[in-house]
Amino acid sequence: MKSSLTAGLLGLLFGLGLLLAGMANPAKVSGFLDIAGLWDPSLALVMVGGICAATGLLAWAGHRQRSLLGLPMQLPKPGKPDSSLLLGAALFGLGWGLAGICPGPALLGLATGETAFVPFVLAMLAGMGLYTLLPTPRS
Amino acid sequence: MQLDTLHFTPLASLSGGALIGLAAGGFALLLGRIMGVSGIVGGLLSRGGQGDRAWRLSFIVGLLAAPLVWQLGWRLPDIQVAAGPVTLVVAGLLVGFGTRLGSGCTSGHGVCGLARGTLRSLIATMTFMLVAVVTVYIMRHVLGA
Incomplete structure (x- = not known):
């Protein structure tokens, strides 16, 4: 219960951050990705702000055996890049470039009532479902 | 390259980013997990993990709220989707499948992973950024869409 409430509040904070940052607008995202055109560097600052705010907290979390709520720490151990990582990131990049939408802003956009997000989110969920049908789960 | 000074929002984007980072850091510290949207949503679609459903759903409800x-305080920012329905479906499929295969998206790899300094997330972020930039370049400046 406590973990669900916490997750809900953090989801809300994340969503408000996306809205303030300008990430909810696919046109702005595409304006950042279009470095050869009229370039809007805003999203680089979203990453800078995000990484700066997260670094200390994540380092603190990394040193703990259990979370502050007493849950087991499940942060992934450092590993080597593999072909799934590269292929997956490339496919994601292609989709992100085509529409200017990544998973967080997709859900957020849906909640604004903008209907253009409906086909994207349905297809995204289908793509995620397709992954679970893969015969060899990633190691 | 020409700067789009009209749409550049340095302060809002930096502070919005800080809120995102705060949520990501708080997520790890309080829940012991990486705040990655593709992983949180994808986990609901994979078999098993019944005990995980509640916090995953709750995170999504918070985001949707x-x-x-x-x-309550401000007008929603402009939201413009340039892509047509077919492109949106193709892009959605690629984003859904790709983020699961690649173990993360912009939040999990781009913010959490880079903040932790992991090599996998650095490689993943550079890959999806590069492919996205090339995709937009081809669409806008080669095909002229």
């Missing part, structure tokens, strides 16, 4: 809460 953000535009409502935002509108």
Whole structure:
């Protein structure tokens, strides 16, 4: 219960951050990705702000055996890049470039009532479902 | 390259990013997990993990509530989707499948992973950024869409 409430509040904070940052607008995202055109560097600052705010907290979390709520720490151990990582990131990049939408802003956009997000989110969920049908789960 | 000074929002983007980072850091510290949207949503679609459903759903509900809460104080920002329905479906499939295969998206790899300094996330972020930039370049400046 406590973990669900916490997750809900953090989801809300994340969503408000996306809205303030300008990430909810696919046109702005595409304006950042279009470095050869009229370039809007805003999203680089979203990453800078995000990484700066997260670094200390994540380092603190990394040193703990259990979370502050007493849950087991499940942060992934450092590993080597593999072909799934590269292929997956490339496919994601292609989709992100085509529409200017990544998973967080997709859900957020849906909640604004903008209907253009409906086909994207349905297809995204289908793509995620397709992954679970893969015969060899990633190691 | 020409700067789009009209749409550049340095302060809002930096502070919005800080809120995102705060949520990501708080997520790890309080829940012991990486705040990655593709992983949180994808986990609901994979078999098993019944005990995980509640916090995953709750995170998504919180995210979906953000535009409502935002509108208590401010007007929603402009939202323009240039892509047509077919492109949106193709892009959605690629984003859904790709983020699961690659173990993360912009939040999990781009913010959490880079903040932790992991090599996998650095490689993943550079890959999806590069492919996205090349995709937009081809669409806008080669095909002229």
